[in-house]
Amino acid sequence: MIHIIAELFRNFDVGLVIFDDEFNIICVNDFIKKKFSFPVFQNSNLLAFHDEQAKEKIRKMKEEAASKGQSHSYILKIFNVEHGDEIFLLGKVFLLEGDCEYRFLAVLFDITFLTTDRKHKILKIPVYDGEDILFLETKDIEFFKAAGNYTEIFCQDKIYLCPLSLAKIEKFLDERQFFRIHRSYIVNLTFIERLIREGTRHYLLLRSKQILPISKGKSKAFLKIFGLK
Incomplete structure (x- = not known):
């Protein structure tokens, strides 16, 4: 397990976004500007960049930061950035003090190089483990199960929750080791x-x-892998 905040600040590129109580973005650092071609002089709202599920998560994190100084939960997102690349960002929200009262700081850690190899296949996948994030090696994962917009991961007789959909995870898995047997x-x-x-x-x-079903639509392709069709 990684004690996430100290470890990530030491080892990862970090994006910073300061926003107010209404989620209006006040300023961002160079990492955000370069990765997202951020419109520096255009008024933007943080929630406008996210889907409904992520908006709900961000609102919750802001409320946690307002009452405790920092959010105890995290948000994990995959973003399309410059040149068509995709990056994995892990975010946490802090409450600013002093002259910055009622303003918040979103800290976004770029964990792409930790989670994927040069071919952009997942090597380690981040999951929730209480108030921390645990990075599971994909070779130790037995199977993935869809749970709405999240995914349950079965690994070493334990079940973990990953804040990525099954479809997003599938895109980054090594097809030589993993197979989608069912929706x-x-x-x-x-x-x-x-x-x-x-x-x-x-x-x-x-x-x-564990016993898992193979859907009729996937059975032919699955059996072919083992020379049974």
């Missing part, structure tokens, strides 16, 4: 112990004794 499941092929057939349906028995 709700992605399985690590190395954890499969048995293929079970019941009539026209197929299921997977995993090392943990």
